[in-house]
Amino acid sequence: MSDHSTTAGTDPRPDSRTGATRFILLRHGRTAWNAAGRFQGQADIPLDDVGEQQAQAAADVLVDERIDTIWASDLVRAHATALAVGERHGLPVRTDRQLREIHVGSWEGMTSAEVAELDPSYGERYARGEDVRRSPTGETSGEVGTRVAARLREIAAAEPDGSTVLVGIHGHAAYAGSAALLGMPYEQWKLLGPLSNCHWVDLQRGPSGAWRIAGWNVGPTGMPDGERPVRPGERILSARG
Numbered sequence: 001m002s003d004h005s006t007t008a009g010t011d012p013r014p015d016s017r018t019g020a021t022r023f024i025l026l027r028h029g030r031t032a033w034n035a036a037g038r039f040q041g042q043a044d045i046p047l048d049d050v051g052e053q054q055a056q057a058a059a060d061v062l063v064d065e066r067i068d069t070i071w072a073s074d075l076v077r078a079h080a081t082a083l084a085v086g087e088r089h090g091l092p093v094r095t096d097r098q099l100r101e102i103h104v105g106s107w108e109g110m111t112s113a114e115v116a117e118l119d120p121s122y123g124e125r126y127a128r129g130e131d132v133r134r135s136p137t138g139e140t141s142g143e144v145g146t147r148v149a150a151r152l153r154e155i156a157a158a159e160p161d162g163s164t165v166l167v168g169i170h171g172h173a174a175y176a177g178s179a180a181l182l183g184m185p186y187e188q189w190k191l192l193g194p195l196s197n198c199h200w201v202d203l204q205r206g207p208s209g210a211w212r213i214a215g216w217n218v219g220p221t222g223m224p225d226g227e228r229p230v231r232p233g234e235r236i237l238s239a240r241g
Contacts, residue, residue, distance in 0.1 A: 020159035023152060023203040024067070024166040025174040026085065027195040028077040029054035034197065034227045037111050040170075041104030041138065046076050050224050054198035055084040057220040062166070063088045069159055072168030073099040081198065082168025093168065098151040101170035102144045105137030131186055141176045142186055148177025156205070171195045178203060181211050193217060197227055 029051030033040045047055065058081070067089050072082035074095040082093045107115055115122060126132050131140045152167070159165055169177070171194060178201050179189045195201065199219030205211050 018157070018161055020069075020156040020163045020165045021161075021205040022164040023156070023201075024062070024065070024164065025169050025178065025201040025203065026058060026062075026081060026166060027169060027171050027174055027197060027199055028081040029058075030197045030225065030227055031077050033109070038109050039104045039107045039111075039115070039134070041102060041108050041134065042075065042100050043108045044075050044077075047080050051077065051197065052080075054220075054223055054225075055081040057223050058198040058200075059084040059088050061220050066164050067091065067166045068163040069155075069165045070094070070168070071096060071099065071155060071165060073097070073101070073170060073173070075100055075170070078168040078170055082166065085166055085168075096151060098147055099167060099169055099173060102134060102141065102172045102176070103137075103139045105135035107135040107138060129187065129190070141172070141189070142180075144173055145176035145180030148173050149180035152177060152181055174201050178213065182213070197225060198223065 029047045031040065031045040031051055032048045033043070033045050035048065035050070062085050067085070068091075070082050070086045070089070070091050070093045072079045072093050072095050074097050078099070079093060079095055085091075086093045107118075110118075112123075122132060131142050133140050148169075155165060155167075167174075174195055175192055176189070179186075179192060181203065193216070195217050196219060199217045200215075201213065202215035202218055203211050204214045
């Protein structure tokens with residue numbers, strides 16, 4: 001199992017130590033659009049054959065983890081990945097649309113080169129650190145972070161004290177939701193790297209009530225991948241779905 005980085009964080013508004021105290025935010029397995037480098041957003045694209053293998057590999061690693069409850073985005077790629085874990089633990093998977101990936105609007109299905117033709121300044125603005133809206137009808141990273149973090153807080157509060165919740169989720173939703181849950185200013189989000197397919201974020205809440213990152217991009221080693229990241233220019237855009 002790989003654990004590529006471990007970063008601590010604090011929440012400026014720590015809540016009480018009731019409810020769940022650990023989240024495992026599991027990014028889904030690969031899809032055909034991941035392999036082709038297309039913006040997925042909230043398009044309901046299923047896992048490809050490699051993605052299904054990745055989901056089983058992640059479930060193998062997570063089989064000995066204590067997991068009390070499983071939630072997932074209602075998009076099939078995240079739901080199917082969470083189901084692979086649920087089958088090993090004998091747990092059902094509850095879904096929620098608030099855990100969906102960033103909405104990319106009219107960019108759905110497009111490559112970064114095609115997006116650059118529509119909006120030549122996009123890559124430059126992203127590289128400068130601007131929270132760029134993904135198409136005129138899509139979301140910003142900040143909006144996704146607010147949406148996902150709010151739902152995670154609600155889930156945690158409703159669970160038994162000290163419990164662990166696994167969430168089948170998407171790359172950018174996990175990235176932005178984690179940063180927002182920790183209360184990180186947007187300018188610091190770039191310190192968090194992207195998540196590989198079927199890797200996860202381990203979030204834990206301490207005695208003060210503040211959440212911290214106990215593990216980032218944790219997952220199986222030697223797993224097939226072949227994902228083609230969506231890039232503005234040569235910079236990785238961590239909104240790969």
